[in-house]
Amino acid sequence: MNLISIADLTPEEILEVLDRADEMKARRNDPSRGEVLAAKSIAAIFEKPSTRTRVSLEVAMTELGGHALYLSSDDLQLGRGETVADTARVLSRYVHAIAARVYHHATVEELARYAAVPVINLLSDLEHPCQILADMMTMRERFGRLEGLKVAWVGDGNNVCNSTILAAALMGMEMVVASPPGFGPNGKILDQADRLGGGTVVVTDPVKAVCGADVVETDTWVSMGDEAEADRRKVAFQRYQVNSDLIRHAADEAIVLHCLPAHRGCEITDDVMDGPRSAILDQSENRLHSVKAVLERLMV
Template identity: 65%
Template sequence: MSNRSLISIADLSPEEIVALLDRAEDLKAERSGRGGCAFGDRLPLAGKSVAMIFEKPSTRTRVSLEVAATELGGHPLYLSANELQLGRGETIGDTARVLSRYVHGITARVFSHRTVEELAAHSSVPVINALSDQEHPLQILADMMTIREHFGYLEGLRIAWIGDGNNVCNSLILASAMLNMRMIVASPRGYEPKGQILERARELGGVPEITAEPSEAAHDADVLVTDTWISMGDEAEEAERLRSFSGYQINQRILEIAGRDAIVMHCLPAHRGQEITDEVMDGPQSVVLEEAENRLHTSKAVLEWMVGRRPL
């Protein structure tokens, strides 16, 4: 493969998404001892290092990426904002050019989407978006893996997003369009997904639906998804957001409106009692922990392909 980066979930083709999900399932089975060796005679990241830039702290993203790189035989390098010269005025381009001389891949969890775009523009090694304010492609690969594990397929399923039209929502809209899934988003006015994301989804063949009514989105849904109402960087708006999102909670009433076999997802961390109730999150239809675990397996598939250069 060429020296590609993964900045948006739409940087992948539908066929590549499916191939990554297939590979992640093999890696998951191998790790649990149910399958054969997933790597053959050589670890795919043996002798390779991955720089992992974190402007934002994380639990799942950091642990899943570090464990993934390590289990693939690579060496992960955690780099917080305070440990890079970015904090002292070095340009993003210079940082990317220098890191490219040392490592074989870069992952970046950043505040601004422009930062990860600039890293990719100036890097000679693959750059993987591990979260920006616009997208979260690694999360959506894990979500798609979780949905497919439960239903056995993706095409035609109805996904209801209830809450903030944020970065995770954006990537889910795009992936749903590419994989022929129906997606409807219920957000308060002023917090809907941005027009550029909806337009890109239409270009990809999707027909995303937007409503202000959570019950309308949840009706007969196969998958209910939510996320925190107050993402990192939105803390100054907390009081306003809590007022605006009142009523946009996945609770037992909303779950009963959804399809009989619906599953509930949340990328975590969850603010229990706000966007989701304990009853639902800990209930039998929740796949939240499976979703979190699958961050490891899909991250391994991506790193193996993009950094380890394993063909899909």
């Protein structure tokens, strides 16, 4: 089994992962928790730099008794022209799983096609399934449920947005996305969400999106790989800042999420990020516990 898209998991499997993540979080300091991945290794391919993804993965493997090998493009022959397929075949002879944080979704799909071990998408330009698992874990901690929650995404319709759309469809959440024209979510992802039974509403008015929302989520306006568009994007997204004026339209108990890193003063203001509505640090911590549950599920 691989985790390339959040839609690779059924709703029942998502709940099982989240339940296990909750248990692992509660028992993190329990010496009897066991090392279920003892003597197992994962190859972690990073084409993009990372803080949360790399640290959470390496710590998760260590706490489960296994070992993570950090492999940048410079560390692999991929950087010198070796094919993804050959890399997948060879690594499968050494390790028990492959995880990859890549520029192009096709790369992680090709790894999964040729690998003989589980492959985990740590981020691609299309999806970020490990992030949305942490997000859903955080939502359940705050609200005790997922079904029926209204999630408002404000900003760029990027990879995290795409995974959130699919997760909302799978788990019975209402999803509204507010993006500037031309910066909305992937059309194929929207069609897939429709087929899963949970259509997403896409609007250009952030106030309309946030009105009555239980969860308000945002991300950087300029993702890695979009730097050449930085100036144009900052102009286009000026109305889409998550600030106190916008948050007052959300539900009284609404929480704010941001997968980080944040550009404070751009997509989110300090008073919101550090304020009482923010669940951002819990969300960030939950990357560890949720990926532990994923690793155990795929590698045991």
